[in-house]
Amino acid sequence: MASVIDILRERARRRAHRMVFDYIDGGADDEATLLENRSAFREYEIAFRVLAGIEQVDTTTSLFGQPMRYPFFFSSAAGNRLFHTQGEVAVCTVADELGIPYSLSTLASTSIEEIAALNTGPKFFQLYVWKDRGLLREMLERARAAKFNAMLLTVDFPVTGNRERDLSNGFTIPPKIGLRQALEAIRRPAWTWDYLTSPPIRYANLSGNVSATTLNQFVAEQLYCGFSWREAEWLLGEWNGPSGIKGVVQADDAVHAVATGFDCVIVSNHGGRQLDTSVPPLRALPTIADRVGSDAEIVLDGGVRRGTDILKAIALGARCVSFARPYLYGLAADGVAGVREAANFMAASLERDMMLAGVGTIGEITRDLVRLKVQSV
Ligand SMILES: Cc1cc2nc3c(=O)[nH]c(=O)nc-3n(C[C@H](O)[C@H](O)[C@H](O)COP(=O)(O)O)c2cc1C
Numbered sequence: 501m502a503s504v505i506d507i508l509r510e511r512a513r514r515r516a517h518r519m520v521f522d523y524i525d526g527g528a529d530d531e532a533t534l535l536e537n538r539s540a541f542r543e544y545e546i547a548f549r550v551l552a553g554i555e556q557v558d559t560t561t562s563l564f565g566q567p568m569r570y571p572f573f574f575s576s577a578a579g580n581r582l583f584h585t586q587g588e589v590a591v592c593t594v595a596d597e598l599g600i601p602y603s604l605s606t607l608a609s610t611s612i613e614e615i616a617a618l619n620t621g622p623k624f625f626q627l628y629v630w631k632d633r634g635l636l637r638e639m640l641e642r643a644r645a646a647k648f649n650a651m652l653l654t655v656d657f658p659v660t661g662n663r664e665r666d667l668s669n670g671f672t673i674p675p676k677i678g679l680r681q682a683l684e685a686i687r688r689p690a691w692t693w694d695y696l697t698s699p700p701i702r703y704a705n706l707s708g709n710v711s712a713t714t715l716n717q718f719v720a721e722q723l724y725c726g727f728s729w730r731e732a733e734w735l736l737g738e739w740n741g742p743s744g745i746k747g748v749v750q751a752d753d754a755v756h757a758v759a760t761g762f763d764c765v766i767v768s769n770h771g772g773r774q775l776d777t778s779v780p781p782l783r784a785l786p787t788i789a790d791r792v793g794s795d796a797e798i799v800l801d802g803g804v805r806r807g808t809d810i811l812k813a814i815a816l817g818a819r820c821v822s823f824a825r826p827y828l829y830g831l832a833a834d835g836v837a838g839v840r841e842a843a844n845f846m847a848a849s850l851e852r853d854m855m856l857a858g859v860g861t862i863g864e865i866t867r868d869l870v871r872l873k874v875q876s877v
Contacts, residue, residue, distance in 0.1 A: 503805065503806065503845070504841060504842065504845035505805050505806075505825075505826045505829065505842060505845065508826070508829040508830045508833045508834075508838055508841060508842055509525070509825075509829040511829075511833035511834065511838070512524065512525075512583075512828075512829040512830075512831075512832035512833040512838075513525075515688065515690050515691055515832060515833055515834075516583060516688060516691045516832045517675070517681070517684055517685060517688050517691050517692070517695075518669060518684050518688075519666070519669035519670065519671040519675060519681065519684070520582055520583060520671075520675075520691065520832065521832065522665035522666065522669055522671070523582075523663075523665075523666055523669075523671055524583065524825060524828045524829065524832060525665075525825065525829075526663055526664075526665035526666065526773070527661075527663070527771070527772035527773050527776065528661035528662050528663055528664075528772060528773055528774055528775065528776040529661075529662055529664065529776035529777075530776055530777075531772060531776070532772075532776050532777050533769055533772035533775070533776050533777060533778050533780065534771070534772030534773075535772075536772075536780045537769070537771065537772050537780045537781065537782070537802040537803030538803040538805065539780075540780040540781075540782040540783050540803065541782055541803060541808070541809045541812055543782075543783075543872060543873060544782075544812050544816075544870045544871065544872060544873070545870065545871050545872075545873055546808060546811060546812070546857055546869060546870055547868065547869060547870065547871050548856060548857040548858050548869075549857065549858030549859065549869075550858055551858075552858035552859070552860065554854075554855060554858065554859070554860040556860075557851050557854040557855055557859070557860055557861070558860060558861045558862070559571060559847070559850060559851060559854070559862065560862070561819065561820055561862045563601065563622075563650075563764065563797055563799070563819060563820055564622070564624075564649055564650045564742040564744075564763065564764065564797070565742070566601055566621075566622035566649050566650075567599070567622070568599065568600050568601060568622075568820065569598060569599030569600060570598060570599070570600055570846075570847050570850065571810060571814060571819070571820035571821065571850075571862050572600060572804070572810060572820055572821045572822060572823065572846060572850075573595065573600045573601045573602070573603060573624075573820070573822050574591055574594075574595060574600070574602065574603060574822065574823070574824065574827050574843075575603065575768075575771075575801050575822040575823055575824035576603040576604060576605035576606075576608075576624075576626035576652065576654075576824075577605055577824045577828055578605045578606075578607035578608065578609075578673070579605075579607060579608070579609045579673050579701060579703070580608065580609055580610070580828075580831060581609035581610065581698070581701050582609065582673065582674070582675070582695075582701055583828060583831045583832040584694065584831045584832055584834075584835045584838075585694045585695075585697075585698035585835070586831070586835040586836050587608075587609050587610055587831075588604065588608050588609065588610035588614075588615060589610060589614075589618060589836075590831055590835050590836035590839050591827060591831060591839050592604075592610075592615055592618055592619050592623075593618070593836055593839075594827070594836060594839045594840050594843050595619075595621060595843075596618075596619060596620050596621050597840070598843050598844075598847060599621065600621070600843075601621060601622040601623060601624055601649070602615065602619055602621065602622075602623045602624070603623070603624040603625070603626055603652060603822070604623065604624070604625055604626065604648075605626050606625075606626055606627055606628045606639065606705055606706075607628070607673075607703060607705070607706075607719070608703075608704060608705060609701050609702060609703065609704055610704050611704035611705055612625065612639075612642045612643055612646045612648070612704075612705055613642070613646055614704065615646070616646035616647060616648075622649045622650075623647075623648050623649060624648060624649060624650045624651070624652050624744070625639075625643035625648040625650075625651050625652070626651075626652045626653075626654055626746065627639060627640070627651055627652065627653050627654065627735075628654055628657060628719075628723065629653070629654075629655070629723070629724045629727040629731075629735075630722045630723070630724055631721075631722055631723075631724040632722060635722070636735065636738070637738055639705065640735075640738055640739050642705070644739075644741070649741075649742060650741065650742040650743060650744060650763075650764070651739045651741065651742070651743045651744070652743070652744040652745075652746045652764075652766065653732065653735065653743065653744070653745050653746060653762075654746045654747055654770075655727075655732075655745055655746065655747045655748070656746070656747025656748075656768065656769060656770045656774050656775075657723065657747065657770065657774060658723065658724075658725035658727070659723060659725055660719070660720070660723075661770070661773050661774035661775065661776075662776075663773060669681075672716050673701070673703075673716060674700070674701045691832075706718065729756060729760055732745075732757075732760055732762075733760050733761065736760065736761045736762070742763050742764075743761070743762050743763055743764070744762060744763065744764035744765070744766050744797075744799070745757045745762045745764070745765055745766065746766040746768055746801070747766065747768050747769065747770055747774075748765050748766065748767055748768070748784075748788070749767060749768075749769055749778065749779040749781065749784040749788075750784075751784075751787045751788050751790075751791045751792075754767075754788045754791060754792045754796070755791055755792055757792075757796070758792050758795045758796045762796065763796060763797060764796055764797040764798070764799060765788060765792060765796050765797075765798050765799070766798075766799040766801050766822070767781045767784050767785050767788055767798060767799065767800050767801065767802075767818070768781050768799075768800075768801035768802050769781060769802055770802075771801075771802050771803075771824055771825065772802070780802065780803065781800050781801060781802040781803070782800065782802075782803065782812065782813065782816065785798070785800055785813065785816045785817055785818060786816050786817060788817070789816060789817020789818070790817070793817050797819045798817055798818050798819055799818060799819065799820055799821065799822055800813035800816075800818040800820075800821045800822075801821065801822045801823065801824075802823075803823075804821045804822075804823040804826075804846075805823070805826060806846075806849050806853075807846065807848075807849030807850035807851070807852060807853035807854070808849075808853050809821070810846070810850050810853075811850070811853055811854065811857060811859075811865055811869065811870075812870050814862060814865040815865050815866060815867055815868075815869040815870040816867065816870065817867070823846075826842045826845075826846065827839045827842045827843060829842065830842035830843075857869060
């Protein structure tokens with residue numbers, strides 16, 4: 501059956517320009533990892549508990565010492581205003597309503613300062629590694645001044661993955677409208693009207709350094725594939741605050757990250773958008789949790805679509821999860837109302853699934869709650 505997220509995906513597909521929908525929906529190469537990120541959750545079953553005497557569940561937890569009403573947050577994603585004119589503002593608004601942190605992408609179309617003026621809850625700033633150390637320092641300085649609570653360094657993006665849907669659609673940020681794109685724009689009037697009548701998409705955190713028309717080229721030129729552990733240590737010194745490393749699947753890398761000074765490891769493969777056939781986060785999680793779980797907070801990111809997925813990730817060692825496509829489908833389908841629909845679905849499904857699984861608090865979601873399918877109970 502179709503979940504609310506599946507329905508929002510279909511609505512996004514019908515409303516958004518094809519190249520925009522495919523940018524959200526697609527993955528790298530054959531999209532094998534995109535599918536595996538999801539199917540990994542099916543490898544586990546929940547050994548639910550009964551007669552636990554639970555009348556109400558408590559979903560609260562924390563990350564970086566920041567309170568969260570639910571054990572999830574929205575993964576950072578670039579250029580939200582391309583999906584719907586309400587963009588990052590819609591996503592941040594729903595995060596605040598729900599009592600969960602907001603995480604802003606370096607490549608957001610709304611600035612660090614605009615988000616800081618709007619947001620009332622905890623907020624994280626996601627950073628890509630640029631060649632220009634001055635630019636890195638400037639971004640950290642702006643995030644610090646705007647009182648972002650933590651920095652998340654994305655490390656699975658030394659170069660852009662081979663996203664063949666984007667190549668075949670001629671997708672660029674901002675979009676170049678050739679004949680094919682113009683014909684598709686006519687077929688998607690709601691998206692096109694929105695796009696044409698809103699202020700031009702601005703890469704708000706890079707605007708001092710780059711004009712939007714050269715963004716793709718800027719990213720290709722500025723991404724620093726030579727970034728190393730030693731430079732990560734330098735960066736942590738510059739930030740001097742709570743930090744997470746986003747895009748780890750090797751347990752040795754997680755150990756290295758903790759030794760370097762990261763407080764949090766985000767087990768992620770960028771939602772299958774970078775290296776295809778890479779390890780799905782859920783399969784990497786138990787070993788990483790065993791190695792660093794007592795020294796760092798762990799977040800699972802990739803393929804989370806239902807409450808049972810959240811239960812499984814937490815049981816296998818994550819403190820919480822994050823997800824992108826569910827709320828991005830909502831945004832592309834219907835702006836703030838769509839993001840809210842996606843978020844409420846995830847929250848309600850977690851509450852119901854905790855009740856069904858016989859767990860009253862996040863702390864009660866322990867490893868014995870899940871079994872690999874082949875094990876007997
Ligand atoms: C459209 C889109 C844009 C993204 N942009 C960024 C980004 O700017 N920075 C980043 O670290 N990750 C980015 N990601 C990756 C997400 O943060 C996250 O790791 C991934 O999408 C999680 O998988 P899920 O979509 O299956 O939940 C993006 C993902 C999507 C779908």
